[in-house]
Amino acid sequence: MTETGARRAAxxxxxxxxxxxxxxxxxxxxxxxxxTETEVEQDIAELARxxxxxSQHWHRRIVRAGSNTITTAGDYPDVRTIEPNDTVYVDLGxxxxxxxxxxxxxxxxxxxxxxxxxxxxxxxxFEIVQQRxxxxxxxxxxxxxxxxxxxxxxxxxxFAGSIAGHVIGEFSHATWPGAKDTSRIGxxxxxxxxxxxxxxxxxxxxxxxxxxxxxxxxxxxxERLL
Numbered sequence: 001m002t003e004t005g006a007r008r009a010a011x012x013x014x015x016x017x018x019x020x021x022x023x024x025x026x027x028x029x030x031x032x033x034x035x036t037e038t039e040v041e042q043d044i045a046e047l048a049r050x051x052x053x054x055s056q057h058w059h060r061r062i063v064r065a066g067s068n069t070i071t072t073a074g075d076y077p078d079v080r081t082i083e084p085n086d087t088v089y090v091d092l093g094x095x096x097x098x099x100x101x102x103x104x105x106x107x108x109x110x111x112x113x114x115x116x117x118x119x120x121x122x123x124x125x126f127e128i129v130q131q132r133x134x135x136x137x138x139x140x141x142x143x144x145x146x147x148x149x150x151x152x153x154x155x156x157x158x159f160a161g162s163i164a165g166h167v168i169g170e171f172s173h174a175t176w177p178g179a180k181d182t183s184r185i186g187x188x189x190x191x192x193x194x195x196x197x198x199x200x201x202x203x204x205x206x207x208x209x210x211x212x213x214x215x216x217x218x219x220x221x222x223e224r225l226l
Contacts, residue, residue: 004202010099011168011204015225018094018101021052025090031107033084037063040082044092054094058102058171062091069106069219070160070212085110087118089221095171102168102206106220115218118211121155122222126209129164133193133207133226141182141189148185152211160219161210162186165226167197168206193226 001009021044025031030043041063048054059073066086068077073091082088089106106122108115129148133139145164152159165185167173177198181188185205197203207226212219 007169007201008204010097011101011225014094014096014099014101015103017052017096018092018103021048021054021092021094022090022103022105024051031063031082031088031090031109033082033086033109036081037065037068037079040088040090044090048092048094052094052096054096056095056171057093058095058100058174059091059093061093062089064089064091064221067217069221070216072161072210074162082109085112085115087115087218087220089219091221091223098170100168100171100173102223102225104208104221104223106222108220114213118157118213118218118220121157122209122211122220125151125155125157125211126207126222126224129209130207130226133205137194138192139194140192141185142187144193145186145189148207148209152209155211156214157211158214158216159210160212160216161208161221163208165205165207165223168204168225169197 041061065080065082065088069087071077087108091104093102108119128151132147148164149159163184163186167183205226208223210221
């Protein structure tokens with residue numbers, strides 16, 4: 001296997017492990033009305049450590065509920081208690097061995113049809129944007145970000161993210177040299193996404209889809225390997 005193939009396989013392994021962590025979060029019913037975002041986050045930290053051997057997370061564990069689902073990872077909103085009709089998103093970056101995972105998933109706790117539709121649309125929009133990436137060998141970060149925004153709008157939502165993803169790799173990729181803008185899928189990244197990193201290796205990317213209703217009263221978040 002080539003170095004490119006080996007690195008990709010290791011990242012996919014990390015993602016599979018992270019998906020199993022989410023499965024356990026759901027099985028244990030950690031996301032429930034009446035619990036605070038902090039309580040859920042702390043339980044996830046213990047679960048990741050005790051059942052998955054995760055001692056490092058390359059970014060802080062994020063749990064957002066209700067109106068906080070409009071906010072992004074860079075925001076620090078007041079902690080909310082989850083309400084019965086909320087959407088809740090969980091954004092985790094566990095490190096498995098030397099490899100980073102980055103998964104985001106959203107839950108709709110009530111029966112609101114619009115919130116249920118948003119949760120269903122998140123992976124669908126992700127797949128549309130991912131297909132655009134796969135079919136466009138020279139696409140830039142700015143171009144894919146613009147396409148993600150348009151796809152969200154076509155689905156009846158606002159694209160709530162300031163970026164649509166970022167580089168992923170060995171821990172800690174955040175210390176790699178280079179301008180931050182060029183390591184993100186955003187409107188200021190004019191470089192092709194398919195290009196070598198600082199060591200001449202093929203870059204791997206996370207695609208983030210952050211949707212919100214047009215009134216910006218609720219949102220949801222979904223991310224995986226691009």
